[in-house]
Amino acid sequence: MSRAAEFVFPAPAVPALQIAGRSALFPVRRVYCVGQNYAAHAREMGHDGRTPPFFFGKPADAVVPGGGRIAYPPETGNFHHEVELVVALGKAGANIMRENALDHVFGYAVGIDLTRRDLQAEAREKRQPWDVAKGFDCSAPVGQIHPAADTGHVAKGAIWFKVNGATKQSGDISDLIWPVPDIVSTLSRFFMLQPGDLVFTGTPSGVGPLQRGDRGEGGIDGLGTVAIEIV
């Protein structure tokens, strides 16, 4: 069979991120996320900060390249920001050794894990999945990718989030419970990782609500910023 596939309607476009200093785009395949990877955030979520981080996911088409205007999502009254270091993978692998993990990293970006906190709390209480709390439309704004080949790997540096100019989240990448090599290595035991995969690495403390009309901006030293406006 050499005939090109025919679809009953047009196949969805591949979400793609800009890469600093390059004209080619980064095509997004999957979005993995790490939960409770900063002890101070785990504590503010009501945990003792000693349980290991864990994984969840968002659909690739939840990515909003470059941020911008985001509609306040339906079915929530407590819509939260979580600024995060995003790791962009450039090489496939499974069962990756920690010491080789950074070879699989293409680059880094600033992302916002937008969360319906009320639905997350309800899911927790009922021991139900997090999809409606985490994986909704436009729940993953991501800024430009900065290639590791240009900027090096990211193991420290300030990470922050401002709402209407006021700092709400302020932390340092060096406080990650699982640093990037541990995340990539551990994730690769559970999934065959591929180029195009993104990993949200968890948020520092200070998460809080966004309202219609709010302007949010997240940044990480050396990786620029991503800005959103809630409409």
Ligand code: MN
């Ligand atoms: Mn998060």
